[in-house]
Amino acid sequence: MTTMHPPTLDVQKRDPVFLDRYTVANENLLVLAQIYTATFALALGSLFGLLQTFSRANFIVMPPEFDYYRMLTAHGVLLALVFTTFFIVGLFQFAIYRTIVRPGRSLKLGWFGYAVMLLGTIMAATSILGGNASVLYTFYAPLKASPWFYFGATFLVLGTWVVAAEVIENVIWFKRRHAAQRIPLPAFIGATTMIMWVIATLGVVAEMALLIPWSLGWTSGIDVELTRILFWYFGHPLVYFWIMGAYLVWYTIVPTTFGGRVFSDSLTRL
Amino acid sequence: MHVHRYEKIWLAFGIAMLAIFLVTITTAAVVEGFVPPSHVESIDPAKVSSTAPFDHPGLRKIKTGVYEAYYVGRIFAWEPRTLTIPAGARVTFFVTATDVVHGFSIPETGVNTMVSPGWVSTVSHTFAKAGTYLLLCNEYCGGGHQAMAASIVVR
Numbered sequence: 001m002t003t004m005h006p007p008t009l010d011v012q013k014r015d016p017v018f019l020d021r022y023t024v025a026n027e028n029l030l031v032l033a034q035i036y037t038a039t040f041a042l043a044l045g046s047l048f049g050l051l052q053t054f055s056r057a058n059f060i061v062m063p064p065e066f067d068y069y070r071m072l073t074a075h076g077v078l079l080a081l082v083f084t085t086f087f088i089v090g091l092f093q094f095a096i097y098r099t100i101v102r103p104g105r106s107l108k109l110g111w112f113g114y115a116v117m118l119l120g121t122i123m124a125a126t127s128i129l130g131g132n133a134s135v136l137y138t139f140y141a142p143l144k145a146s147p148w149f150y151f152g153a154t155f156l157v158l159g160t161w162v163v164a165a166e167v168i169e170n171v172i173w174f175k176r177r178h179a180a181q182r183i184p185l186p187a188f189i190g191a192t193t194m195i196m197w198v199i200a201t202l203g204v205v206a207e208m209a210l211l212i213p214w215s216l217g218w219t220s221g222i223d224v225e226l227t228r229i230l231f232w233y234f235g236h237p238l239v240y241f242w243i244m245g246a247y248l249v250w251y252t253i254v255p256t257t258f259g260g261r262v263f264s265d266s267l268t269r270l
Numbered sequence: 271m272h273v274h275r276y277e278k279i280w281l282a283f284g285i286a287m288l289a290i291f292l293v294t295i296t297t298a299a300v301v302e303g304f305v306p307p308s309h310v311e312s313i314d315p316a317k318v319s320s321t322a323p324f325d326h327p328g329l330r331k332i333k334t335g336v337y338e339a340y341y342v343g344r345i346f347a348w349e350p351r352t353l354t355i356p357a358g359a360r361v362t363f364f365v366t367a368t369d370v371v372h373g374f375s376i377p378e379t380g381v382n383t384m385v386s387p388g389w390v391s392t393v394s395h396t397f398a399k400a401g402t403y404l405l406l407c408n409e410y411c412g413g414g415h416q417a418m419a420a421s422i423v424v425r
């Protein structure tokens with residue numbers, strides 16, 4: 001494929017839709033799958049929040065399956081963890097696909113990552129709604145959830161690592177072919193953010209390595225303080241990923257959309 | 271690397287803010303001793319009810335106007351359920367939990383600390399005003415969390 005489109009600066013600037021309609025359509029499909037899943041999680045989590053508000057205000061009577069802490073956990077997990085993860089991952093995949101033009105790009109890794117994330121989300125959501133994981137989104141031990149919840153959270157994170165690998169692979173591909181060129185700014189932001197994401201989520205995976213054997217009954221005790229520290233090792237940086245997403249939009253998408261220019265490329269990279 | 275003058279001003283502003291905050295926090299912590307109420311000693315959470323002084327939770331008089339109060343949190347109650355304190359007393363609370371993480375909180379007093387099984391949290395307060403104070407759990411601890419409350423009577 002690359003022989004058809006010599007990797008020059010000129011190719012990067014040409015309309016990608018004209019270049020490879022098929023690849024672009026597939027990329028759009030994957031990005032939309034991420035964003036729609038995020039939006040669905042937002043809608044569902046908000047609905048639960050709204051129903052609880054009405055129920056607390058005595059406007060409606062909720063069936064016993066929709067008890068307060070279960071719904072609060074679903075609300076917190078869907079909004080703080082699931083919505084954020086799918087949206088941010090989808091946004092940075094989009095940044096990569098639109099700025100590293102790569103005709104015939106394989107999306108296998110990207111789709112695989114998405115599938116693992118989705119599987120994890122379904123596992124965790126099922127266990128919460130089944131009433132087996134009313135532990136709020138902070139899941140402080142020794143409050144114990146069903147192992148399905150912990151496995152689900154682990155898969156959600158591991159899926160994002162697959163996507164991170166896909167993002168890095170694309171950046172390496174670009175660098176190999178355009179050694180003299182700088183990585184396009186949005187792709188640069190995408191790659192650095194995904195690296196930071198992997199570093200931040202190491203905390204969750206380490207915590208799960210303690211929580212899973214404990215919830216399965218293989219280990220008897222759990223270090224309460226250590227699991228909480230590991231959670232916040234992830235939980236605190238979590239908010240920065242919305243900021244990184246906002247940076248991407250302010251610094252690159254907004255100037256492009258409104259015909260402006262990037263004020264400072266080097267400072268953005270910094 | 272070219273950096274525009276506006277960006278330099280803005281960077282200097284950001285770095286100055288960081289420096290000011292760091293100095294303020296460090297001064298407060300080191301010079302004035304403002305630290306969050308925290309764990310000073312550990313305890314075996316399975317043996318709380320047989321470990322003195324938590325085997326008999328309640329108030330201990332140290333000297334006139336100075337008291338220590340020992341509390342145990344378990345789902346979903348604080349022990350003792352009620353505590354009577356003389357007005358004007360300076361009370362140091364020693365709190366531990368037997369099961370999960372709880373939050374030891376007396377609204378309108380500034381007493382607020384997380385309580386983890388295995389650790390003893392410490393926080394002090396002077397009860398100048400007479401009245402009945404609410405002691406509650408402010409860290410989600412399970413299905414009956416909202417019922418986890420006790421009272422402190424100051425007179």
Ligand SMILES: [Cu+2]
Pocket residue numbers: 343345346371372373407408409410411415418
């Ligand atoms: Cu509690």
